[in-house]
Amino acid sequence: MNKTKYVANNFDWDLDLKPDNSLKKTKIKNSHEDLNALYYQDIFNTLTDDNNPAYNNNFTGVISFETIKNGRVIQRTKVKQLEQMENLLHNHIYVKHNCYTTLNSVKGKRGNQNVAGLNALYFDIDTDHQISKTALHKLTFNELLKEESKIGKFQQIQKTLLNNGFKECLSENKNDMTINDELLLPNDVVFSGHGFHLIYFFKSQVPVNNPIMTKKWQYLEDYLGHAINNALKRYFDLEEDIVDFKATDVTRLMRAPLTKNWRDENKPVKCKVIEHNTKRYDFFDLCNNFVPFKKHKKASKPVQSFKRKYTKTIKVGSAYSLNLARASDFNKLVALRHGKCTGQRENLVFYYSYFAGASNSKTGLQKELQWFNLKFTEPLTAKEVNRVYDQYLKTDFMHLNDLKKDDKVQVPNNAKLIEIFDITSEEQTQLNTIIGYDEKLKRLNQKRRKKSATSGAKYRKQERNKKIIELFNAGESKAHIAKKLGMSRTTVTNVLK
Known part of the structure; x- marks a missing residue:
């Protein structure tokens, strides 16, 4: 069966790996349809014809490309242009390390506090149910049978999604996933080797010049994550969650298509894009139409x-x-x-x-x-x-x-x-x-001064002295004045001096 592929700057996006590390290049045919190439183009394509000033037509920040082995970062590269990404993929295509990229751009070291631009929403669908070695020894026989049944069920779910895609599944929850009478379908579906990534690209990059933009993105990510989770649970009759809600932070690393998933070194699996949808979504339209933003409405x-x-x-x-x-x-x-x-x-x-x-x-x-x-x-x-x-x-x-x-x-x-x-x-x-x-x-x-002038001690003393003088001028004796006003004769004498 003929594969389609895309060639840009003499780099072959569609590369098949052989055990002897040789390259097998397929013939160029319908190059614009190569899904892996379109995926990486979508990350860096920030141009829009809209007049919305909140959109950014210049790519802000960088994409963090990270190589990880045994949970430790081996290499971290800041990618600003598509050509840089091509070279990195070419250099890492045979390296036995897991390769990841951020979808939202960052400034400096990757971290939620360093997000520079919002490019997409993304959701990790886990279809590889495994039993850890530690848990395996603690399970009873009946619990072990139940876990093995789950493994078989998730393997069947993965096959169904690979063959039929996600449209029919997401339709199970169309009431929570419809905007302008259209079902929200992902722009790209990436098969990560042991699951899927659903990517929803925005019309254009939204620069993060205010922390509220990141909060809005997170509300939207959580809302759509639960909507997708509910749709898949209904379609496949599941009790447990199938969306990984630990992988929803704004600078999350996602597996890079055209690299391999080396979780099992004996059976590495190639990561690739299996679905592509040309329709991109308006970030602000999504904000205005879904519930979490109404609940967290900012006061004037x-x-x-x-x-x-x-x-x-x-x-x-x-x-x-x-x-x-x-x-x-x-x-x-x-x-x-x-x-x-x-x-x-x-x-x-x-x-x-x-x-x-x-x-x-x-x-x-x-x-x-x-x-x-x-x-x-x-x-x-x-x-x-x-x-x-x-x-x-x-x-x-x-x-x-x-x-x-x-x-x-x-x-x-x-x-x-x-x-x-x-x-x-x-x-x-x-x-x-x-x-x-x-x-x-x-x-x-x-x-206080006014009160003191009309009823304070000084005022009372002045009034007392006036009374003494008035009584003395009226012919009263000092002894009689002292007795009448309730004071000593000495006080009356001192006033009259």
Whole structure:
């Protein structure tokens, strides 16, 4: 039977191994159909016609090609281009080591913290059920028969998948694996020698410039991994998992096609691509359509900022009066700045919705926010104000009117509000409640001095002395004054000197 193959830069992708290490080259025919070549092309092909700025048309990072023997890394090579991969495969094709590659690119040493670009999702299907030598001696006769039955069953599963492919099997769980009315089929199916790798390539590489991208990838990997696992378990009537969930990290090594699986050195098995699908998947479309992302939906920035900065827990009754005073302070703050609040307008409107919500109905609050927005020299658009209002409606803990007076709520402390809005010490002197420690101490001292001037010891002494002088001028004797005011005659004498 004629094999198809692909030749690029004088390298033969389709190589058959003989025991004498000689090369047997098949004739070139339908070169574009060589599945192994297409697999490696897919890894490095990052071009897309889409206008999505989140896609990357320049390959970021490197593919880590690693040679491992007895669990120890013999060689680790950073691969940036397809030509480098060709040379590595040519050099390792007869080496009796297991060869692996990452599918997502990395920067520096391979590790989840060093992922540079997301290229694909991948799933390891284990169809080689084995009994370890340690466990073998602990099994009873009936347990041994059961394990041998499993081995036979998994061997039959492997033959079925090699002959029939995965489409029919995955259809068993099409409700969880359908997007735009199409079943999610892998771009490539790699026979690893003792199992299969299902590879889903993205339209283009997604650069990891934010840790949330890696988290999204991991949620998607876990979700589809369980969907594929459930489909295969239903199709083959299995009780145990067939997908290896330990092989789902973002920089996982997968066996390299065109190399050999040397797990059994007496019977090495060639790794090869057995299925190829030209359709590539939109990473962001997958994110928007599958369940885990809806469960882990990120809150909008104003709510996150608010939740991160509140530190004080008080009763609803106290929070109600505090919010009214703070709403008044926000109006004063905007007036003090003459409406020049560019860069803080959305946060001001968001916090104002919480504070002013204490004295307004939900309907009245929308008008209040629009009125507050007009105080800015450059007001937000109506759409932006409505977006803040919608966020207020979705955030239950902000609705004080719906809570009981004895309930407890968390509110932002003054230090954080001052930090968020850069409130100066001069501005604090004009505000009622949003003040820092220094201003608070200053006001306490002023209050103390004022109280001392009207009811303190010095004030009481002055009033006593006035009374003594008044009584003495009225003709009272010193003895009578001392007795009447409850003091010694010496004290009266000292005052009258």
